[in-house]
Amino acid sequence: MADLTSPLAGPDPTVGDLLAARPHLSMHALDGLVLEDVPLNAIADAVGTPTWVMGAATLRARYRRLAGAMRDAGLTPSIYFAVKANDHLAILQILAAEGAGADVVSGGELRRARAAGVPASRIVFSGVGKTADELRLALAEGIAHVAVESAEELEILSALAVAAGRTARITLRVNPDVDAGTHEKITTGLSTNKFGIPYAHAADLYARAVDLPGLLPLGFSLHIGSQIVAMAPYRAAFARVAGLVRAVRARGLPVELVDCGGGLGICQRDEIEGSPAALAGAIRAELGELDVRLAIEPGRWLVGPTGVLLSRVILRKAGFDGRPPFLILDAAMNDLMRPSLYDAWHGILPLSARDAVQPVESVNVVGPVCESADSFGQGRTLPRLEDGARVALLDTGAYGMVMSSTYNARPMAAQVLVDGGRWTIIRDRQPVEALWAADRVPDWVGPAPAGD
Ligand SMILES: Cc1ncc(COP(=O)(O)O)c(C=O)c1O
Ligand SMILES: N[C@@H](CCCC[NH3+])C(=O)O
Numbered sequence: 001m002a003d004l005t006s007p008l009a010g011p012d013p014t015v016g017d018l019l020a021a022r023p024h025l026s027m028h029a030l031d032g033l034v035l036e037d038v039p040l041n042a043i044a045d046a047v048g049t050p051t052w053v054m055g056a057a058t059l060r061a062r063y064r065r066l067a068g069a070m071r072d073a074g075l076t077p078s079i080y081f082a083v084k085a086n087d088h089l090a091i092l093q094i095l096a097a098e099g100a101g102a103d104v105v106s107g108g109e110l111r112r113a114r115a116a117g118v119p120a121s122r123i124v125f126s127g128v129g130k131t132a133d134e135l136r137l138a139l140a141e142g143i144a145h146v147a148v149e150s151a152e153e154l155e156i157l158s159a160l161a162v163a164a165g166r167t168a169r170i171t172l173r174v175n176p177d178v179d180a181g182t183h184e185k186i187t188t189g190l191s192t193n194k195f196g197i198p199y200a201h202a203a204d205l206y207a208r209a210v211d212l213p214g215l216l217p218l219g220f221s222l223h224i225g226s227q228i229v230a231m232a233p234y235r236a237a238f239a240r241v242a243g244l245v246r247a248v249r250a251r252g253l254p255v256e257l258v259d260c261g262g263g264l265g266i267c268q269r270d271e272i273e274g275s276p277a278a279l280a281g282a283i284r285a286e287l288g289e290l291d292v293r294l295a296i297e298p299g300r301w302l303v304g305p306t307g308v309l310l311s312r313v314i315l316r317k318a319g320f321d322g323r324p325p326f327l328i329l330d331a332a333m334n335d336l337m338r339p340s341l342y343d344a345w346h347g348i349l350p351l352s353a354r355d356a357v358q359p360v361e362s363v364n365v366v367g368p369v370c371e372s373a374d375s376f377g378q379g380r381t382l383p384r385l386e387d388g389a390r391v392a393l394l395d396t397g398a399y400g401m402v403m404s405s406t407y408n409a410r411p412m413a414a415q416v417l418v419d420g421g422r423w424t425i426i427r428d429r430q431p432v433e434a435l436w437a438a439d440r441v442p443d444w445v446g447p448a449p450a451g452d
Helices: 014-020 038-046 055-070 089-098 109-116 132-141 152-166 199-211 232-250 276-290 301-306 337-343
Strands: 027-028 032-035 049-056 078-082 101-104 124-126 145-148 166-174 215-219 257-259 294-295 306-317 326-329 348-350 361-365 375-383 390-394 413-420 422-427
Touching: 014 027, 014 257, 014 422, 027 152, 032 038, 032 348, 038 049, 038 306, 038 390, 038 413, 049 055, 049 145, 049 301, 055 078, 055 089, 055 132, 055 276, 055 301, 055 413, 089 101, 089 109, 109 124, 109 132, 145 152, 145 257, 145 276, 145 301, 152 166, 152 199, 152 215, 166 232, 166 348, 199 232, 215 232, 232 276, 276 294, 301 306, 337 375, 348 375, 361 390
Parallel strands: 049 413, 078 101, 078 294, 101 124, 124 145, 145 166, 166 215, 215 257, 257 294, 326 361
Antiparallel strands: 027 032, 049 306, 306 326, 306 390, 348 390, 361 375, 413 422
């Protein structure tokens, strides 16, 4: 299944095309590929590969662009960064310093956000299956609101709040049954998806929430999916929620907040990146007259383009029966899972300027993991790369490291943060021994046979 937001029609973007769409990256004759002001080869020399690299200045600039576009439209939504996209403490702290709060989906994310210094009053908690312990944590912390995703959860949270002697500020997450036009595995606003409360039940459930003890209903949340670059689905979903707000108010119930969720998409292949100004326009057009506080929960748009995954060609292996060669990288699906899971298209740029100008060829770019799904792209048009050549996989700042695993006993890659001309390792490469450090072997298993 192709990533529908990265249609595979038309030739692959060239090295020049990829650079032109990403002003934080540049190619220099001697230094090669540079992120902000740091040559990526210098990082690979010192830290090795695979290594994730994020650009802090790029991240701040994107946050300011998004907040600025909202302000320009006369909106001042609370901006809750979707921690699931990239949960590194340094990233959360940079965004918190810019004024962002956090949208979390687990007790772990809640605690991560708190560890990064995000005030509890700037944390919202979504998710279809929150445990009682997680809800108790949210109550104890006194977070901004819990987005309740079912009638069942509403009753449970009410009881937990009463037991804890607390009041839970809540929104109801509505499933507006709108097609976000994105990949089926990352759409969330269809009635066939598990997320949210069916639109037709939302008004009655809101009335129930007002009656239940321990709850303070503030309004509604929605989130229709991820990597959305067109505004029509947003407009349709916001219009549905505006209708709900009016219907609920007509029943005499107060509504003060609409949380519009995240989902704004980025340029991965040759899409036009989702526009913050257009999103602000859609929010204003559909919700602007309602006299509600607004919130948004961007993830990918903020962090996706700011990150690259550095890798190295382990081996150039001849293709079978005249088919394209395989470029076997030292990064794999356990590091960057998106191509395997969603057939997502990520740009690939050589780190060396000399490699970048080699004649192009068609290649299958794969990792060394023992799965045929371990592929970064079949039939990709790339400058010819030899063994040892380094590359950057682009736009991997969102849903990259956070979705990594250690499959095939591959330690988690290192992470580096660039800020203008300086750079720092922000997570060491996992030592291989750490992979079995938590294993416990019962005595009754017996020793391994003696040998050499
Ligand atoms: C409730 C909620 N809010 C926000 C987001 C962030 O989405 P994105 O990274 O596409 O902006 C997600 C993830 O899709 C989500 O589930
Ligand atoms: N993990 C997905 C996004 C899912 C967003 C969470 N609802 C991706 O990489 O595109």
